[in-house]
Amino acid sequence: MPELPDVEVYRRYFDSTALHQAIQHVRVPGPELLVDTTPQALGRALHGAAFRKTERHGKYLLAHLDSGKCLVLHFGMSGDLAYCQAGNRTPQYTQLEIDFANNSRLAYRCPRKLGHIALADSPNAWIRSHELGPDALRISEREFLRLSGSGHGRAKSWLMDQRQIAGIGNYYSDEILFQCLIHPASELAELNKSNRERIFNVMQRVLHKAIDCNADPEALPESYLLPHRGKDGHCPRCGGNLEQMTIGGRTAWYCPGCQPG
DNA sequence: AGGACGCCCTGTTCGC
DNA sequence: TGCGAACAGGGCGTCC
Numbered sequence: 001m002p003e004l005p006d007v008e009v010y011r012r013y014f015d016s017t018a019l020h021q022a023i024q025h026v027r028v029p030g031p032e033l034l035v036d037t038t039p040q041a042l043g044r045a046l047h048g049a050a051f052r053k054t055e056r057h058g059k060y061l062l063a064h065l066d067s068g069k070c071l072v073l074h075f076g077m078s079g080d081l082a083y084c085q086a087g088n089r090t091p092q093y094t095q096l097e098i099d100f101a102n103n104s105r106l107a108y109r110c111p112r113k114l115g116h117i118a119l120a121d122s123p124n125a126w127i128r129s130h131e132l133g134p135d136a137l138r139i140s141e142r143e144f145l146r147l148s149g150s151g152h153g154r155a156k157s158w159l160m161d162q163r164q165i166a167g168i169g170n171y172y173s174d175e176i177l178f179q180c181l182i183h184p185a186s187e188l189a190e191l192n193k194s195n196r197e198r199i200f201n202v203m204q205r206v207l208h209k210a211i212d213c214n215a216d217p218e219a220l221p222e223s224y225l226l227p228h229r230g231k232d233g234h235c236p237r238c239g240g241n242l243e244q245m246t247i248g249g250r251t252a253w254y255c256p257g258c259q260p261g
Numbered sequence: 262a263g264g265a266c267g268c269c270c271t272g273t274t275c276g277c
Numbered sequence: 278t279g280c281g282a283a284c285a286g287g288g289c290g291t292c293c
Binding site for chain 2: 032076078110111112113114157231248
């Protein structure tokens with residue numbers, strides 16, 4: 001589920017559970033998720049250290065160790081975090097388990113194994129090496145207008161391109177374009193400045209609202225698209241049937257009446 | 262150069 | 278009801 005709002009919720013969860021505790025042991029049941037590191041190297045980097053603070057860039061969670069390095073977590077299409085008190089069983093699909101001195105544990109779960117675990121020298125080093133654009137919640141309106149003004153491709157694809165702006169995925173791109181009344185297949189180059197200003201403002205509002213709702217689409221207001229997204233879904237604005245189409249290899253849902261092409 | 266596509270993996274849902 | 282097929286909120290490499 002992990003788009004920006006989900007990862008922000010995970011980040012806050014990480015902060016409330018896993019900071020400032022001595023790491024006693026690291027287990028890597030899913031070594032195939034490691035990027036440019038090994039279970040041994042990860043163990044060496046984490047053992048005896050503690051997490052000092054976290055940041056999020058787009059869909060990546062970066063946890064600073066007191067050694068200066070960062071643990072990087074990406075959740076693919078299905079990952080999450082679970083903090084387990086001493087005595088509780090480690091949950092299913094755990095790919096990385098970090099044991100703390102008080103016997104509690106942080107489990108990174110990723111059933112579909114499409115996520116990544118890495119070590120980075122710094123957030124900036126990671127962002128650079130992955131060519132990530134600015135975070136969708138920290139980009140200024142001015143910068144957004146500049147980037148989108150020279151972008152190409154279809155509006156949905158552009159919003160989902162992590163090299164342009166980082167954090168928007170398939171679900172929230174649908175929501176943003178729905179609230180902007182812009183068809184997901186619109187060519188970005190054909191959107192004028194006021195369209196793009198609208199996208200910026202709606203993007204901020206939607207992402208903040210989603211975080212407030214714990215990144216649970218069903219908890220979003222009735223007037224949002226996401227609670228209705230899917231087969232047999234109806235537009236909360238006009239009541240018409242929602243339609244789907246494939247854009248950039250992903251399923252876009254939209255209202256043909258409210259988002260004319 | 263940029264966009265479309267296949268693929269990675271596995272749990273869940275769909276449709277015959 | 279039961280089965281295989283298709284699909285799922287991501288990202289990368291390859292191909293045109």
